[in-house]
Amino acid sequence: MNVPAKLYLLACFTLLTDLTLGFGQNQDTEFTFLLPAGRTECFYQTTVKNWSLEVEYQVIAGAGLDVGFTLISPSGYRLASDFRRSDGIHTVDPTEDGDYRLCFDNSFSKLSEKMVFFDVIVNGQGGNGGGREEWADEAPPESMVEYKLEDIRASMDSVYRHLEKSRQVQAVLRAFEARDRYLLEDNLWRVSFWSCLSLLVMLTVAVSQIYTLRRLFDDKKRVCT
Structure with a gap:
């Protein structure tokens, strides 16, 4: 199986896993794509002012395991720039209101396409699960029930953050596993x-030696006769 075919099979396998956690209403996004040789691909992430944005990318497969990366703000400023790296993490805090542009560059490679995994994490100031704010409104002010609801909400927020962090770590580990699998198959x-x-070569040398020895003994027999 040639290298492009293996890349496409690896991309299909990773995409089937990532589509369950893809571009939904969740603010955390994982995506895997094939970056053709000599091309630059850009993606856009919408954010709100005073949020935080974290981008992590990993080159899974392809010759050299390196790409260029550029992060551009909605106002057009270049916030981060990497050249021929296999992985990287960049954070923007606070963010602007608009679309951030994430560009992956493979223009320096004329023959080899690359498989790239990236993870975008957008955190808002208000947190998730706005429906939980209604719980506090149901309780009378300055009551014990209100304090209990605040404790429950804090516990649920903590559990949610830990679950999100675990999911992000698992996604990154899947990317490393896919890259290691590709390297093992290539090696x-x-x-x-x-x-x-x-x-x-060893068989050729052995046959040549045997043939040379036989010719040598044949020549000696002829000389003796």
């Missing part, structure tokens, strides 16, 4: 190729 092909080539 296995190289080891098998050079092993077969070495074996062929």
